Amino acid sequence: xxxxxxxxxxxxxxxxxxxxxxxxxxxxxxxxxxxxxxxxxxxxxxxxxxxxxxxxxxxxxxxxxxxxxxxxxxxxxxxxxxxxxxxxxxxxxxxxxxxxxxxxxxxxxxxxxxxxxxxxxxxxxxxxxxxxxxxxxxxxxxxxxxxxxxxxxxxxxxxxxxxxxxxxxxxxxxxxxxxxxxxxxxxxxxx
Amino acid sequence: xxxxxxxxxxxxxxxxxxxxxxxxxxxxxxxxxxxxxxxxxxxxxxxxxxxxxxxxxxxxxxxxxxxxxxxxxxxxxxxxxxxxxxxxxxxxxxxxxxxxxxxxxxxxxxxxxxxxxxxxxxxxxxxxxxxxxxxxxxxxxxxxxxxxxxxxxxxxxxxxxxxxxxxxxxxxxxxxxxxxxxxxxxxxxxxxxxxxxxxxxxxxxxxxxxxxxxxxxxxxxxxxxxxxxxxxxxxxxxxxx
Numbered sequence: 001x002x003x004x005x006x007x008x009x010x011x012x013x014x015x016x017x018x019x020x021x022x023x024x025x026x027x028x029x030x031x032x033x034x035x036x037x038x039x040x041x042x043x044x045x046x047x048x049x050x051x052x053x054x055x056x057x058x059x060x061x062x063x064x065x066x067x068x069x070x071x072x073x074x075x076x077x078x079x080x081x082x083x084x085x086x087x088x089x090x091x092x093x094x095x096x097x098x099x100x101x102x103x104x105x106x107x108x109x110x111x112x113x114x115x116x117x118x119x120x121x122x123x124x125x126x127x128x129x130x131x132x133x134x135x136x137x138x139x140x141x142x143x144x145x146x147x148x149x150x151x152x153x154x155x156x157x158x159x160x161x162x163x164x165x166x167x168x169x170x171x172x173x174x175x176x177x178x179x180x181x182x183x184x185x186x187x188x189x190x191x
Numbered sequence: 192x193x194x195x196x197x198x199x200x201x202x203x204x205x206x207x208x209x210x211x212x213x214x215x216x217x218x219x220x221x222x223x224x225x226x227x228x229x230x231x232x233x234x235x236x237x238x239x240x241x242x243x244x245x246x247x248x249x250x251x252x253x254x255x256x257x258x259x260x261x262x263x264x265x266x267x268x269x270x271x272x273x274x275x276x277x278x279x280x281x282x283x284x285x286x287x288x289x290x291x292x293x294x295x296x297x298x299x300x301x302x303x304x305x306x307x308x309x310x311x312x313x314x315x316x317x318x319x320x321x322x323x324x325x326x327x328x329x330x331x332x333x334x335x336x337x338x339x340x341x342x343x344x345x346x347x348x349x350x351x352x353x354x355x356x357x358x359x360x361x362x363x364x365x366x367x368x369x370x371x372x373x374x375x376x377x378x379x380x381x382x383x384x385x386x387x388x389x390x391x392x393x394x395x396x397x398x399x400x401x402x403x404x405x406x407x408x409x410x411x412x413x414x415x416x417x418x419x420x421x422x423x424x425x426x427x428x429x430x431x432x
Contacts, residue, residue, distance in 0.1 A: 016253075019249065019252060019253045019256055021256060021260065024256065024257065024260050025260055025263075025264065028260060028261065028264035028265065029264065032264065032265060036265065045386065046265060047386065048386070049265070050261050050262070050265045053261065053265075054257050054258070054261050057257055058250075058253070058254065058257070061250070061253055062243070062250075065242060065243075065246055066238070066239060066242065122235070122239070123239060123243070126235075126236060126239060126240050127240070127243075130240060141240075142244055145240065145241040145242075145243075145244040145245060146244050146245055146247075165201070166198065168201075169197045169198050169200065169201040170192075170194055170197055170198075172197060172200075172201075172233055172236060172237075173192055173194065173196065173197030173200070173233075174192060175236055175240075176197070176229050176232045176233045176236065177192050177229075179232050179236075180225075180228060180229055180232055185232075189228075
């Protein structure tokens, strides 16, 4: 997928990644009406639509910061993401039945959407497992992710470089084990 | 956890293994799928969790920006207001005038009628042209509450848990002074997890106000949380009590 030529709508993805207010406003102007109308038709209101749009844009932001090259129109990708997010919300609510027609997707943007959803699920999983680590490990990993070198981490924690490096590998190991053993990861693995 | 594995991951990824050691490690990876999977997770953590923390501040800024633009863009564009037809606008305008009039003439004790201003019932917008929905809507919006109760009851037969319907039936009952029935509907809705639960608390407060039971009214008003759309008017009324 990365090798394909980006769609002209890649500019929306770039704008989101750069937190460009003009582009974001443009996205709301052009694409939110359809989402709101859809959510209204499917037992939601404007506030709920606003939340869904916001969550979807955050998901796109997170993936865009990692790596996201759009090869389909933004409109289709964005709408499908919002739609599926809303159906997932409805499923959690009691007593809402979703028609098969509404869930089946015949859309070439589906591949992008599935990738984004997998990315989101993984990010959530990693995040929640990170919080299960001991405080010491969390602090050390956080520092090693945000500071530019392990030497800096060592001096900040007032320990040796060798200690930081070993400890970092072991904390990463503990996190790896937590993720590897989780049922969510097993489900995601094959996607 | 086998600590050695992770120390070797670190050395492998930092290219610190000798050629022999590297070959042995790679053949272990090829034969041991769990080991290969763990290495992949280890690398994925580096690639996704790391940058996430580096961008923490930017992400917070992005979320704030989104919140701001979302509210600015989605208020005028989609609320009921735009979809209101002209006669509803006229009704809303006259209600606003009446309210303004009440504010100028009201005594120091707040009255139910000052606060009893309801958004028009707008069910048909939810994609249905159903005659019984239109009937309920028209009856409520033109304050024919007897008819509204009957029409909403018909709708509730097929949609028993619809909190919007239950809330508006409650309002109609309250307008008809069938207070107990109204209160029991408001109580049900206020205990649900629907988006109408705070509005239901507000209605319980108004119902108490209508009976001039100021203490109960205050109690309900205090239950309305600060992040709800009803909060401001609740505080406003609390101040006057």
